[in-house]
Amino acid sequence: MSTLEDKAVDRHSDCAGLSLDERWDDPAELRGEIYTAERLTEHAAEIARAQGAPSLAVPAGPLRARIVAARGRIREAYTTLAREAKKHRDSSPAEEWLLDNSHIVEEQLREIEEDLPWGYLIKLPRIGKGPMAGYPRVYGLCLDYLRHTDARVELENLSAYVLRYESVSPLTIGELWAIPIMLRLGLILVVGALAVSEATARERARGDDWADRLLAAGTNPKDVSAVLVELERD
Numbered sequence: 001m002s003t004l005e006d007k008a009v010d011r012h013s014d015c016a017g018l019s020l021d022e023r024w025d026d027p028a029e030l031r032g033e034i035y036t037a038e039r040l041t042e043h044a045a046e047i048a049r050a051q052g053a054p055s056l057a058v059p060a061g062p063l064r065a066r067i068v069a070a071r072g073r074i075r076e077a078y079t080t081l082a083r084e085a086k087k088h089r090d091s092s093p094a095e096e097w098l099l100d101n102s103h104i105v106e107e108q109l110r111e112i113e114e115d116l117p118w119g120y121l122i123k124l125p126r127i128g129k130g131p132m133a134g135y136p137r138v139y140g141l142c143l144d145y146l147r148h149t150d151a152r153v154e155l156e157n158l159s160a161y162v163l164r165y166e167s168v169s170p171l172t173i174g175e176l177w178a179i180p181i182m183l184r185l186g187l188i189l190v191v192g193a194l195a196v197s198e199a200t201a202r203e204r205a206r207g208d209d210w211a212d213r214l215l216a217a218g219t220n221p222k223d224v225s226a227v228l229v230e231l232e233r234d
Contacts, residue, residue: 025066025132025143027193030186032147037157040148041164047144048168054125054137061134063121064113067185070192071109077195078102098195108188115181123174138175141165142182143189151190153183 035043081095082102098105124136132140145161146153162171162179 025135025139025189027189027196030143030147030190030193031150034150035148037160040145040157041160043144043148044141044161044164045168047141048165051127051137051140051169052129054169055128056123056125058126058128058134060122060126061132063135063139064116064118067109067112067116070189074105074109074188074192074195077192081195094194098191105188105191108184112181112185112188116185120174120178124178125172125175136175136178136182137169138171138178139182139185142179143186146183146186146190151187153187158183 078098081099085095085099121136124138126134127137127140141162145158149157158179162176165171
């Protein structure tokens with residue numbers, strides 16, 4: 001790589017989503033700066049260089065375990081949101097969307113698991129270094145595309161992004177076939193992060209309500225006891 005290319009990669013490493021020092025599929029890393037179409041294609045080449053040469057010698061990372069963990073977080077968040085909805089509390093637009101589409105999210109999770117059998121997964125070229133070593137590079141490619149498009153999948157932008165990536169590091173046929181699956185997985189991770197965020201906010205609001213009630217009860221033991229009994233029941 002030329003010195004100029006080294007500087008380009010370093011300059012954009014903070015927004016690449018593929019830093020060698022962090023897990024770029026964590027919820028906090030799923031949202032990034034929104035790029036123009038031109039900047040997005042430039043970035044695709046930077047990502048290809050940042051990932052480096054793929055490897056099948058590196059042990060496969062536990063991607064399926066990550067999927068199972070994400071599904072668990074999503075279901076837990078949905079349980080909280082559904083419980084609050086039953087109590088007729090005001091819901092945010094995001095909560096309403098999540099609850100209305102819960103069956104679609106569950107269906108997508110099931111399809112992802114079916115479309116990523118172990119035999120197929122281990123044949124995908126893998127990232128060879130960093131915390132994400134062993135994970136399919138096409139997984140990182142798709143997450144990065146979603147990260148800089150606000151999770152909006154547009155065929156023209158996606159095609160340009162993939163072609164520019166391939167100008168630096170060509171993808172295998174298996175990887176090209178995996179792009180729709182990995183995009184679906186990336187979108188599910190984004191939805192999961194939203195669900196957990198909304199559920200956490202709801203739980204925090206409930207905690208604040210109970211704290212206010214306890215403070216309002218003052219120092220009267222009977223009033224405090226009554227609130228605590230109600231809290232335990234809730």
